[in-house]
């Protein structure tokens with residue numbers, strides 16, 4: 393495994409890789425690696441790509457300076473894990489190397505509602521910093537494929553938009569969330585949970601998947617009703633609205649607030665628990681839209697996020 397600390401050196405290496413006709417898969421990370429990160433690397437390897445992982449704790453995406461200070465740094469064990477998993481190259485730049493002209497964002501990328509809602513609302517500036525570093529890293533590595541986790545659902549939607557906007561030819565591959573045995577989504581921040589909080593943390597996914605299951609069965613019920621209604625009426629131009637989307641959406645709203653209350657009773661400070669359109673993150677208008685349930689909650693001072701697509 394090769395280790396690069398400068399933009400110049402990794403560019404030089406990648407030029408030779410590309411000249412030899414090989415395709416590059418890039419996995420950006422902030423380190424403190426776990427099986428979630430490694431699943432992205434393994435997916436890139438399965439595609440026969442030359443794998444490049446970056447480890448860079450990007451200061452500009454932390455809206456909370458304390459969170460940045462406390463972010464775990466475990467470089468030696470990260471490098472060992474990457475080596476063991478067959479990573480070809482690691483990019484481990486300094487802040488100066490990534491931002492030679494300072495960290496201020498001159499022309500922030502804007503994504504409107506997509507970046508202002510949910511995480512954007514609770515972490516102002518986070519996505520601007522994230523887009524800034526992803527753009528910089530993509531311009532340095534110019535990969536054929538970019539691997540990201542669905543764990544950061546909103547992030548991978550925004551990166552998809554960013555790639556389109558910049559006209560880059562890189563293909564974004566978003567992969568499922570890797571979980572601990574009790575369901576907790578793996579995250580570098582989990583190491584900051586106390587023993588008792590770690591035990592409680594499993595309830596986040598339990599509530600989330602429970603809510604997703606209920607929504608799924610509501611969706612199924614609704615499709616069955618539509619089929620039955622179609623069969624029982626000669627009018628094939630069935631007016632779906634007669635089945636009152638409003639009612640279904642009200643039920644979803646009630647189920648969601650019950651879940652949020654149960655989480656609060658278990659000690660979570662819920663920032664949001666929301667059912668949204670899976671592509672746009674807008675509030676759903678019809679139950680037959682593809683939906684995603686997203687949550688952010690603090691437990692023991694640690695901010696946890698998770699989501700389940702319905």
Ligand code: AMP
Pocket residue numbers: 420421422423427428429431432539540541542543544567568569570571577578579580
């Ligand atoms: P981070 O180091 O937290 O910035 O994450 C780097 C990449 O790993 C991002 O694309 C994340 O979405 C992804 N990732 C983080 N946790 C997981 C997980 N539990 N399962 C799958 N991917 C993950």
